[in-house]
Amino acid sequence: MEFLDNRPVCKAEPRPPRHFPTGIPDQRARLVRQMDAQWVNGTVLRYWFFEGPEPQKQAVRDAFSHWKSLGLGLDFVEATARSEAEVRIAFDQSDGAWSYIGRDVLGIASTNPTMNFGWDLTDDYGRSTALHEIGHTLGMPHEHQNPFAGIEWDEPKVYSYFAGSPNNWSRQQTFHNVLQKLSPQEVEGSDWDPDSVMEYRFPAGLIKEPARYRQGLTPPGGLSDDDKEWAVRFYPALTTAERFLTAFCSVPLSLKPGEQANFTVVPEETREYQLSTFGLADTVLVLFEEVDGELRHLAADDDSGQDRNTSCKVKLFKDRRYVARLRLYWAGLSGHTSIMYW
Numbered sequence: 001m002e003f004l005d006n007r008p009v010c011k012a013e014p015r016p017p018r019h020f021p022t023g024i025p026d027q028r029a030r031l032v033r034q035m036d037a038q039w040v041n042g043t044v045l046r047y048w049f050f051e052g053p054e055p056q057k058q059a060v061r062d063a064f065s066h067w068k069s070l071g072l073g074l075d076f077v078e079a080t081a082r083s084e085a086e087v088r089i090a091f092d093q094s095d096g097a098w099s100y101i102g103r104d105v106l107g108i109a110s111t112n113p114t115m116n117f118g119w120d121l122t123d124d125y126g127r128s129t130a131l132h133e134i135g136h137t138l139g140m141p142h143e144h145q146n147p148f149a150g151i152e153w154d155e156p157k158v159y160s161y162f163a164g165s166p167n168n169w170s171r172q173q174t175f176h177n178v179l180q181k182l183s184p185q186e187v188e189g190s191d192w193d194p195d196s197v198m199e200y201r202f203p204a205g206l207i208k209e210p211a212r213y214r215q216g217l218t219p220p221g222g223l224s225d226d227d228k229e230w231a232v233r234f235y236p237a238l239t240t241a242e243r244f245l246t247a248f249c250s251v252p253l254s255l256k257p258g259e260q261a262n263f264t265v266v267p268e269e270t271r272e273y274q275l276s277t278f279g280l281a282d283t284v285l286v287l288f289e290e291v292d293g294e295l296r297h298l299a300a301d302d303d304s305g306q307d308r309n310t311s312c313k314v315k316l317f318k319d320r321r322y323v324a325r326l327r328l329y330w331a332g333l334s335g336h337t338s339i340m341y342w
């Protein structure tokens with residue numbers, strides 16, 4: 001098979017399936033699954049580089065800046081210590097390009113990378129690779145595994161192409177990265193975006209349907225309009241002033257799926273506190289502490305798909321400033337929840 005611009009592709013595998021307790025309504029499971037990889041908006045993601053050439057590091061910094069320039073509420077800051085970084089980036093040239101998806105990076109031991117780049121990032125293809133892997137870290141899956149893409153593969157040709165150089169994948173890797181469709185639950189909307197930076201390029205002969213891709217599929221590179229729209233919808237610029245949360249005062253909330261409420265907490269005494277939500281809702285709750293003007297992750301809980309409430313028990317210090325961010329997946333039949341700390 002001939003493919004003139006034969007470049008390796010990302011080998012980030014899809015997230016493992018998530019099993020919900022029986023009886024959970026489809027709509028609830030779907031909302032949770034579409035959002036449970038994403039960060040609460042306003043999170044400061046610190047990244048740190050393992051050893052690598054400076055131009056490669058600069059290409060990754062530029063890719064973070066490009067995502068940020070869309071006007072995202074997330075912040076990306078280069079950390080000076082590996083132990084402080086949620087995102088740890090290696091340049092192992094023998095390990096291809098990959099990243100864990102969204103908040104899954106929090107489960108990776110702090111000695112290990114959460115993202116790797118195995119080829120040059122300074123040409124157009126490399127710049128798109130850097131945007132692509134960061135897209136995974138923001139919570140985006142591979143676009144060609146979108147079940148709504150309606151792609152019918154020539155499976156033997158797909159296996160044979162990816163088994164060859166430069167990918168050298170096992171059948172299992174090809175299955176996980178290309179042929180396996182995501183569950184419709186994990187995919188938002190019903191459209192496929194072949195221009196997405198999360199789409200691979202495929203040579204002629206791998207795609208049988210849609211017919212227009214029989215001659216191959218080459219995304220234009222860079223972020224598509226839909227990529228940008230997705231990012232600003234999940235991570236809009238934080239413009240509204242944060243509300244203050246006062247101890248023992250419950251605040252009722254009426255949020256739509258995906259919406260977020262932000263609160264400033266300045267305790268009047270130093271002691272252990274509990275911060276909780278109330279009501280039948282699926283939420284992710286993250287508490288940050290402001291240290292030297294930067295928000296540092298302090299505690300988090302996620303009760304999605306479970307019959308309990310998010311709750312963080314943590315020692316807070318008098319007159320320090322904390323920020324609580326609550327993102328809603330699903331609000332039950334009432335559409336209401338509330339939050340309190342005491």
Ligand SMILES: [Zn+2]
Pocket residue numbers: 010011012098132133136142
């Ligand atoms: Zn990928």
